[in-house]
Amino acid sequence: xxxxxNSLRAAALLAFVVLSILVSLLISSVQQFGARVSHFSNATLxxxxxxxxSLRGALIYQLNERRKEIxxxxxxxxxxxxxxxxxxRHSSRALDSTLDYNLWNExxxxxxxxxLDEMGCDSLVDMQAVEIxxxxxxxxxxxxxxxAGQPVALKLVNEQGIDMGKCLEDFKDPQGCRELVSYKLxxxxxxxxRLKHPNVIKLKGHxxxxxxxxxxxxxxxxxxxxxxxxLEQGNPLQMIQLLQSPWEDRFRVCLDLVRLLHFxxxxxxxxxxxxxxxxxxxxxxxxELKLTDLDDASAEETACRTEADCTLEFPHRNFTLPCSARxxxxxxxxxxxxxxxxxxxxxxxxxxxxxxxxxxxxxxxxNSTGELKADINQTLEAFxxxxxxxxxxxxxxxLPPSVVKDYTVMRGMGTSGNVEYRCWxxxxxxxxxxxxxxxxxxxxxxxxxxxCNSFTLTxxxxxxxxxxxxFRSSFSxxxxxxxxxxxxxxxxxxxxxxx
Ligand SMILES: Nc1ncnc2c1ncn2[C@@H]1O[C@H](COP(=O)(O)OP(=O)(O)OP(=O)(O)O)[C@@H](O)[C@H]1O
Ligand SMILES: *[C@@H]1O[C@H](CO)[C@@H](O)[C@H](O)[C@H]1NC(C)=O
Ligand SMILES: *[C@@H]1O[C@H](CO)[C@@H](O)[C@H](O)[C@H]1NC(C)=O
Ligand SMILES: *[C@@H]1O[C@H](CO)[C@@H](O)[C@H](O)[C@H]1NC(C)=O
Ligand SMILES: *[C@@H]1O[C@H](CO)[C@@H](O)[C@H](O)[C@H]1NC(C)=O
Numbered sequence: 001x002x003x004x005x006n007s008l009r010a011a012a013l014l015a016f017v018v019l020s021i022l023v024s025l026l027i028s029s030v031q032q033f034g035a036r037v038s039h040f041s042n043a044t045l046x047x048x049x050x051x052x053x054s055l056r057g058a059l060i061y062q063l064n065e066r067r068k069e070i071x072x073x074x075x076x077x078x079x080x081x082x083x084x085x086x087x088x089r090h091s092s093r094a095l096d097s098t099l100d101y102n103l104w105n106e107x108x109x110x111x112x113x114x115x116l117d118e119m120g121c122d123s124l125v126d127m128q129a130v131e132i133x134x135x136x137x138x139x140x141x142x143x144x145x146x147x148a149g150q151p152v153a154l155k156l157v158n159e160q161g162i163d164m165g166k167c168l169e170d171f172k173d174p175q176g177c178r179e180l181v182s183y184k185l186x187x188x189x190x191x192x193x194r195l196k197h198p199n200v201i202k203l204k205g206h207x208x209x210x211x212x213x214x215x216x217x218x219x220x221x222x223x224x225x226x227x228x229x230x231l232e233q234g235n236p237l238q239m240i241q242l243l244q245s246p247w248e249d250r251f252r253v254c255l256d257l258v259r260l261l262h263f264x265x266x267x268x269x270x271x272x273x274x275x276x277x278x279x280x281x282x283x284x285x286x287x288e289l290k291l292t293d294l295d296d297a298s299a300e301e302t303a304c305r306t307e308a309d310c311t312l313e314f315p316h317r318n319f320t321l322p323c324s325a326r327x328x329x330x331x332x333x334x335x336x337x338x339x340x341x342x343x344x345x346x347x348x349x350x351x352x353x354x355x356x357x358x359x360x361x362x363x364x365x366x367n368s369t370g371e372l373k374a375d376i377n378q379t380l381e382a383f384x385x386x387x388x389x390x391x392x393x394x395x396x397x398x399l400p401p402s403v404v405k406d407y408t409v410m411r412g413m414g415t416s417g418n419v420e421y422r423c424w425x426x427x428x429x430x431x432x433x434x435x436x437x438x439x440x441x442x443x444x445x446x447x448x449x450x451x452c453n454s455f456t457l458t459x460x461x462x463x464x465x466x467x468x469x470x471f472r473s474s475f476s477x478x479x480x481x482x483x484x485x486x487x488x489x490x491x492x493x494x495x496x497x498x499x
Pocket of ligand 3: 313315316
């Protein structure tokens with residue numbers, strides 16, 4: 001049975017994860033400063049020493065490169081909005097020569113930790129791992145309940161991942177590779193700190209291997225062989241499932257994405273591009289979209305001399321953007337994000353089953369993002385406009401008010417002995433449950449379904465505040481229900497039940 005095999009494998013992996021966290025906690029508290037050089041000394045053959053030394057040198061070089069990537073992200077914001085990016089760049093160049101280990105240690109391990117995020121290694125004591133939420137090239141994500149009962153997601157180095165595998169092949173040094181791959185987690189921690197937004201997964205804390213830091217340690221970097229990131233728990237985005245959901249939910253994902261991209265275009269780090277832009281980089285938390293994979297976020301601008309230097313290449317489409325007076329491609333990061341949102345999200349989620357009164361606005365968004373004619377501000381405006389119309393029911397203006405007059409309403413009532421029929425896409429598997437703005441819209445829908453003879457406004461609401469309406473063929477009797485209203489089609493109500 002494949003399901004059994006999977007869960008066994010998951011259990012084995014989990015056991016490994018939990019063990020390795022505990023072991024690393026133990027090791028790191030016992031390990032002495034500088035001890036990690038020792039495992040290099042047990043070389044296989046004397047003749048290989050030179051080769052090992054050069055491998056080690058190459059690995060240390062890589063470790064330093066990764067660190068240099070992170071340091072500019074650590075610098076405090078310099079009030080001055082426009083000069084910020086340049087200043088950051090400038091300072092990072094100054095730091096390169098001295099590589100500020102103290103700053104690094106302070107941020108990842110030391111005194112500022114409590115300020116940066118709340119939970120530390122002690123929160124992980126006695127936690128219960130539930131299941132694996134996902135894994136990728138670099139990271140493994142585990143669903144756990146902390147001792148206090150709080151559900152969180154933990155991100156760790158994926159020991160079986162491609163990143164780790166490649167590194168081991170190149171450098172043959174498990175401890176060094178773990179450290180190298182951990183830099184991606186460290187970068188993510190820093191980015192999650194700097195890019196706080198409702199549509200970015202919330203960082204709850206982290207646990208870094210060594211306590212107390214390593215001061216200015218000898219080139220190999222901090223003791224951070226093990227890093228565990230503690231995150232808000234989400235559900236991996238399931239595109240297939242989303243494709244079968246109501247338009248309202250699919251619209252929400254797209255709107256959230258646009259709100260995120262709007263924020264990223266003017267983030268504290270400058271205009272940020274998501275270089276690896278795929279649905280698997282996102283999760284949902286109570287239906288809200290959140291970015292969870294930030295290690296491929298980049299605030300770098302592309303330098304140019306002419307606009308020929310500013311091309312955005314996609315599989316089916318290339319774009320050329322202007323080269324600004326200060327020699328950078330204008331809006332390149334922002335436009336890259338918009339087009340990726342169009343090709344990975346909008347094309348699948350947005351047009352299909354859009355409410356009739358909104359299709360022209362949806363089509364306009366599809367065209368302006370697919371052609372990169374709109375910037376992110378205009379795109380956000382267009383989305384918020386649709387949301388406003390949809391919430392207020394203004395897009396339904398041309399429905400005749402008379403439709404609801406064909407129905408008898410019974411307030412404070414529900415139904416039982418229902419004969420349901422199915423519709424698509426329904427909020428319920430058993431029957432036909434759709435969101436409506438008002439009884440008028442529900443009556444209009446009921447009229448368009450040949451099986452429908454009555455509907456109930458349940459009192460439940462969707463995320464936009466629209467009402468959930470349950471449509472059915474017939475029911476046997478009414479029952480008191482303070483929150484709901486039953487509408488019965490007058491003409492057919494008199495007929496004998498047909499089903
Ligand atoms: N907070 C979370 N809650 C639930 N699931 C999560 C969370 N964070 C990540 N995941 C899941 O774990 C998977 C792996 O995480 P992540 O994308 O950070 O790893 P990665 O190694 O960088 O992956 P990739 O190879 O896609 O770059 C994600 O695709 C996502 O489905
Ligand atoms: C060194 O390696 C050999 C095999 O290559 C092994 O038998 C030995 O236990 C190792 N020594 C240490 C101290 O790890
Ligand atoms: C995009 O540009 C690349 C490189 O210039 C070229 O090879 C490719 O054919 C172009 N694609 C399209 C769809 O124009
Ligand atoms: C946008 O509209 C133009 C004109 O109708 C059309 O030629 C083009 O293919 C559309 N582009 C997209 C991406 O929908
Ligand atoms: C986009 O909107 C922001 C405010 O949300 C504003 O600061 C910025 O100047 C706008 N950009 C453009 C190009 O209009």
